[in-house]
Amino acid sequence: MKTPLIQLDHLNAEVRLPDGDHLTTVNDVSASFERGTSTAIVGKSGSGKTSLASIIGLLNTDYTGTLSYDGRDCGAWNDANRSRFRCRHVGFVFQNYSLIPHLNAWENVGLPLQYRGGVPMRTVRRRACRMLHAVGLADRADSMPSRLSGGEQQRVAIARALVADPDLLICDEPTGALDTETGDMVAAMLFRQVREQGVTLILVTHDPQLAARCEHQLTIDRGHLS
Amino acid sequence: MIRIIAKDLRINPLRTGLTALSMFIGIIALIAGVLVGTLGRDYLESINARLSGKTPTYSAIVDAASLADPQATAALQQRLASFGPGVASAQYHLNDLAIWALSGDGDDASGIRHITVIVTDAARTGVMPAPIITGTWLTEAAEPATLETVVNENARQYVHDGTITLARTGNPQQVPARVNGVIADGADEPVIYVNAATLQRYWPQAWEPDGLTVLVHLSDGTDGQQTKNALNDLLFDTGIGSVSTWNRTDNADEYEQVIGFLQFGVIITAVLLLSVSAIGMINIGLAGIEQRSRELLIRRALGATRTSIAIQVIGSSVLLSLIIALATVLFSAVLVWAIPWILPVDSPLEPPAYPYTAAMVAVLASVATSLIGSLAPAIKAIRLQPALALR
Secondary structure (H helix, E strand, C coil): CCCCCEEEEEEEEEEECCCCCEEEEEEEEEEEECCCCEEEEECCCCCCHHHHHHHHCCCCCCCEEEEEECCEECCCCCHHHHHHHHHHHEEEECCCCCCCCCCCHHHHHHHHHHHHCCCCHHHHHHHHHHHHHHCCCHHHCCCCHHHCCHHHHHHHHHHHHHCCCCCEEEEECCCCCCCHHHHHHHHHHHHHHHHHHCCEEEEEECCHHHHCCCCEEEEEECCEEC | CHHHHHHHHCCCHHHHHHHHHHHHHHHHHHHHHHHHHHHHHHHHHHHHHHHHCCCCEEEEEEEECCCCCHHHHHHHHHHHHCCCCEEEEEEEECCCEEEEEECCCCCCCEEEECCEEEEECCCHHHHCCCCEEEECCCCCCCCCCCCEEEEEHHHHHHCECCEEEEEECCEEEEEEEEEEEEECCCCCCCEEEEEHHHHHHHCHHHCCCCEEEEEEEECCCCCHHHHHHHHHHHHHHHCCEEEEEEEECCCHHHHHHHHHHHHHHHHHHHHHHHHHHHHHHHHHHHHHHHHHHHHHHHHHHCCCCHHHHHHHHHHHHHHHHHHHHHHHHHHHHHHHHHHHHHCCCCCCCCCCCCCHHHHHHHHHHHHHHHHHHHHHHHHHHHCCCHHHHHC
């Protein structure tokens, strides 16, 4: 039997509220994500979808249960191991682009390669520019984020997420900050790249139309996955 | 990583510039504190040395028995030239020695003028150093070719065609003497220095010393009492006489304390400046991390480890401090190098050596300041939870 890329077993997570109470954000979630598939996690605001994505993306360790990648339990990994794993295997696309404002487009795209270490700057630049070309921004490589439109910034963010050839791409509301037309264009480009690179996609969204473009859809409500 | 660190310095040029300025002021203050203390000590030592002798100098008034004997004084000069405990210079008292010059009251009448005439030897500047403005000091040659003198700046007016005319009270004889040079001895009155050996040789009639003072600048580690005993032995051996009074002439002890206190004060001020700089850096650093928390979270999500975030925060601060320290050291080196050009020609000060130790301390203090100043921001940065990147 083929091992799934990601396996979640009875994951639970909660956050502490300012008044001292605890709010359960992920409630006994078990799921698996096969390599090369696309899955949408759909839910209302506050349903726990971003909390679940941050656990899957190894950004949050405050959980119980088991999270494993390729059969390896990630629970015992320390911060440095998780960082290295993220750097090599996970790409992120954030809702509000999250480009670093004082770095130009290719420098933003090249960041995961820089943190990987041992990659010469020349190679970083070449691969970043190639990725920018793939998302149609070859001529904007030296532009600062403030000079780019929202759609262009999100395309740079997608290029950054894919430049290090990750196994997993986590997109959190990738079109949430864009108008419908630009959002459609960015989504089309995102799915094309995912398809071409064979990346496992986890798409967090509350947009049913965007979710419908994924092979699988999971709905989360008050931490429960269905 | 170096690229990331260097890039960090360019995020906010004003903040970087102000941090650099505070570091620059701190380092310069530390170097200047040491330099001012050194220059101040050197200056006071020089002023004191040319009036009262180098530190430490003792004056021996000799109870002389046979100063009129040229052979005895020649032997004395020879023995003093190789005096073991330090540099020794004889000063003979010839009270009737004067110069022949215009009276100066406008009637063109020439006559005896009583100004200070010091009959001494070449070793005097080894005890009481003073800058030679023009020409040379008295020669050490065993047999100088002529009666030679040196004048101070106030006695320049009596020099004509490179000579000065010596005379004696109650004696019509006028003897021309070559003027070797002009010395800035710090005296407010005209002073003529006459080479004792040449006076004995070329004007023996004038050689009627009334007394003798020997000035001794002690070598390092030499004891004053032992030196007095050695001088007594020397005077006994040459048949000159014995030491009647033995006193220290320089007053270094009095100003050493003051200079030390001033220098300590300046250094404390500099250290306080560096501390203020460190506090400022902590403040700016913490504010910077606050502003950049989103960026740092993104970096963490993209794979930056806590270590790399800490290196980024501390590294940019340390890199800045190193650049500033290097620039400050170069700047201060140029200033120190330029000091001889700034000093007047008759300054008693020797050009100061660059305070390498102070510079090294300042650079280390600067790096330490930047390390301390960036530690709190770095801790704050690595405590950011990467999970917040998705919020």
